[in-house]
Amino acid sequence: MDILNMDACAQSAALEKGELSATELMEATLARIEAVNPTVNGIVNLADGDRLLAKAREADNAPRSGWLHGMPIAIKDLANAAGFPTSRGSPLFAGEVAETDDLMVSRLRAAGAIVIGKTNTPEFGLGSHTFNPVHGATRNPYDITRSAGGSSGGAAAALATGMLSIADGSDMMGSLRNPAGWNNVYGMRPTWGSVPADPVGDMFMHQLATSGPMARSPADLAALLDIMTGSDPRVPFSSNSPATFTKIDEAPKKLRIGWLGDWDGAFPYEDGIDEISQAAMGKFADLGHRTETLKAPFDADAMWQSWIDLRSFAVAGGLQADYADEARRAYLKPAALWEIERGLQMSAKDVLHASNVRSDWFRRTTRLFESHDVLVLPSAQLWPFDVDWTYPETIAGHAMDTYHRWMQVVVPAGLIGLPVVNVPVGFGANGLPAGIQLIGPRGSDAALLQLAQQWHGATHWPQERPPKI
Template sequence: MDILEQDAVGVSALLEDRKLSAEELMTATLDRIEAVNGTVNAVVSLRDRDTLMTEARAADAAPRKGWLHGIPMAIKDLANAAGLPTSMGSTLFAGHPAAHDDLMVARLRAAGALIIGKTNTPEFGLGSHTFNPVHGATTNPYDVTRSAGGSSGGAAAALATRMVCVADGSDMMGSLRNPAGWNNVYGMRPTWGRVPGEPEGDMFLHQLATSGPMARSPSDLAALLDTMSGPDPRQPHSLPVSNTLPQLSNPLPRQRLGWLGDWGGALPCDEGILALSESALTQMQGLGHHVAPIAAPFDADLMWQSWITLRSFSVAAGLGEIYADARRRPKLKDTALWEIERGLGFSAMEVHRASVIRSDWFRTAASLFNEVDVLVLPSAQIWPFDVTQDYPKEIAGVAMDTYHRWMQVVIPASLLGLPVVNVPSGFGANGLPNGLQLIGPRGSDARLLQLAQDWHQATRWPQQQPPVI
C-alpha cells in the first residue's frame, strides 16, 4: 500500500487504527518532497526534517486531537502559521516568522495537523500564475514548462504530486478553482462567510475573498471544510459549522445543471476547452442528472466592470499602507500598483454603482436557481500557459486588456460569494487537465459536494491519471 496515494480521510482512519504511524507518514511525506519538489517548486519554507520527525513521534504518543492528528500539511503562504515566515511572495515580508496562527490555521492545528511548511503563491496572491521574487515559479506537474495556476498553485501542485494529501487555499478570483482544474484535483470556494477570515480591519465592505479546501477527493474537501468553518463571534457575517462530510453518503436527487458555456460568446476560450467541458457534462447526464444549455443571463461587461471596481477597491484597502510608504512602494509589482492606484482613485459613488450591479446580478442568479440546481462553467478559459510568461495577453485571438481578464470565467460566482466546487473534467488532446465549476446558491455547499462525490465515484480523475514526475 502506497500511503501517499491514500485520501486524507483514509489516512486518518489508518492512523486512528494504529495501522500507520505519524512517524511513518512523515518519513514518506518528506521523502516525496525531497524527490519531486525540486521539479515543481510547490512547497516552500520547509521546516527542518529532524524537528518534524520529533513532532510526528510526539503525535504518535499523544491522545488523538481530531481527524487531522498526525497528518502533515503545508499552509498557503498568504496565511500566518506561527514560527514560519509569511512572505506572501514579497521581498517586503520574506524571512519574517509569524508570531501566531491565523484563525483557520489554528483550527487545523487543533484538529491535529502537523504544519511542515508553506505552499507557494503569487506576490500578494495577485494573478492566477504562481511566481514571485522570493520563491520563484511553481510549475505544472503535467508539463513542467507550464504554469500551475494560482494563487493556490503551490497547494494544487503539492496535492497532484502527492507531497500532501490535503491542503488549504484561498480564492478571490478563482484561486481555489483555476489551479485545481490545471492540476487535476478538487478545489472548493465555500459560501462566503462559511470560513471566516481574520477578525481585523474592516469586516463589512470587502466580501470577495475566502479560504477553502483543496484535495484529491470530495470527501477530503468536506472533511477539511468542516474543520475550517464555523462562526467567530468577533465577525458579523460568519456562518455555522458546515457538517458536510456526513451528508456525502445521503442519496442525491437528480440535479438540474445549467450549462453557461462561453457566456453567449462573451468569454473567449482556447480550442478544446468547451469540448472537454461538454464531454464531462454528457458523462454527468449519464449519471442521471439533467443538463441543458442556458442563455447568458446577465451582461458580461457590466459584471466585469463591477468586479474590477470592487476588486481594486479591496486590494487598495489591503495594500494601501505599503503603497503610501515611499520606501516600500518600489517593492510592489506593476500589477499590484495598477490595482492599488485604481482603487484609490474611485469615488464612493463609483463603488456604490459597482455594488448595485452586483446586487442586480444576485437577484438574477436567485431567479436562475429556481430553474436549475447548479450552474456550470469551465474552471479556466485556457490551458496552462508557458511558466515564463507573466500572464496571457490573448485568448483565441482576442486581446486581454488587463492582467486578469483571462480569468473572467470565475467572477460570476466570486462577485456574489456563491459556493463553487471545481471538479476535474479530464484531459485535452494536448495531455493537459482542466476542470468544471459547479456553482450553487448560497448555503448549498453540502449539495455541491454530494454532486462532486457522485462525479468522483464515476471518474476518479486524480487517481486515474496522476502526473509522472
C-alpha cells in the same frame, strides 16, 4: 501500499487504527518532497526534518485530537502559521516569521494537523499564475514548462504530486478553482462567510475572498471544510454551516444542471476547453441529471466592471500603506500598482455603483436557482500556459486588456459569494488537465459536494491519471 497516494481520510483511518504511524507518514512525506519539490516548487519554507519527525513522534504518543491528528499540512503563504515566515510572495515581507496562527490555521492545528511549511503563491495572491521574486515559480507537474495556476498553485501542485493529501487555499478570483483544474485535483470555494477571516482590519466592506479546502477527493474536501467552517463571535457575517462530511456519500437527487457555455460569446475559450466541458455535461446526464444549455443571464461587461472596481477597491485598502511609502512602493509588482492606483482614484459613488450591479446579479441568480440546482462553467478559459509568461495576452485571438481578464470565467460566482466546487474533467489532446466549476446557491455546499462525490465515483481522475514525475 503507497501511503502518499491514499486519500486523506484513508490516511487518517489508518493512523487511528494503528496501521500507520504519524512518524511513518512524515518520513514518507519528507522523502516525497525531497524527490519532487525541487522540480515543481510547490512547498516553500519547509521546516527542519528532524523537528518535524519529533513532532510526528509526539503525535504517535498523544491522544487523538481530531481527524487530522498526526497528518502533515503546508499552509498557503498568504496565511500566518506561528513559527513560519509569511512572505506573501513579496520581498517586503520575506523572512518575517509569524508569531501567531491565523484563525483558520489554529483550527487545523486543533484538529491535530502538523504544519510542515508553506505553499507557494503569487505576490500578494494577485494573478492566477504562481510566481514571485521570493520563491520563484511553481511548475505544473503534468508539464513542468507550464503554469500550475494560482493563487493556490503551490497547494494544487503539492496535492497532485503526493507531497500533501489535503491543503488549504484561498479564493478571490478563482484561486481555489483554476489551480485545481490545472492540476487534476478538487478545490472548493465555500459559501462566503462560512469560513471566517481573521478579525483584523476592516471586516465589513470587502466580501470577495474566502479560504477553502483542496484535496484529491470530494470526501476529503468535505472533511477539511467541516474543520475550517464555523462562526466566530469576533467576525461579522460569519455563519455556522451544516456538517458536510457525514452526508457526503448520499446520492444526490436528480438535479437540474445548467451549462452557461461561453456566456453568449463574452468569454473566449482556447480550443478544446468548450469540448471537454461539454463532454462533462454529457457525463452528468449519464449519471441521471437533467442538463441544458442556458443563454447568458446577465450583462458580462457590467459584471466585469463591477468586479474589477470592487477588487481594486479591496486591494488598495490592503496595500495603500505600502504604496504610500516610496521605498516600499518600489517593491510592488505592476499588477499590485495597477490595482492600488485604480482603487485610490475611486469615489464613493463608483464603489456604490459597482455594489449595485453586484446586487442586481445576485437577484438574478435567485431566479436562476428556482429553475436550476447547479450552474456550470469551465474553471479556466485556456490550458496551462508557459510558466515564463506573466499572464496570457490573448485567448483565441481575443486580446486580454488586463493582467487578469483571462480569468473572467470565475467572476460570476466570486462576485456574489456563491459556493463552487472544481471537479477535474480529464485531459486535452495536449496531455494537460482541465476542470469545470459546479456553482450552487448560497448554503448549497453540502449538495455540491455530494454531486462532486458522485462524479468522483464515476471518474476518479486524480487516481486514474497522476502526474509522471
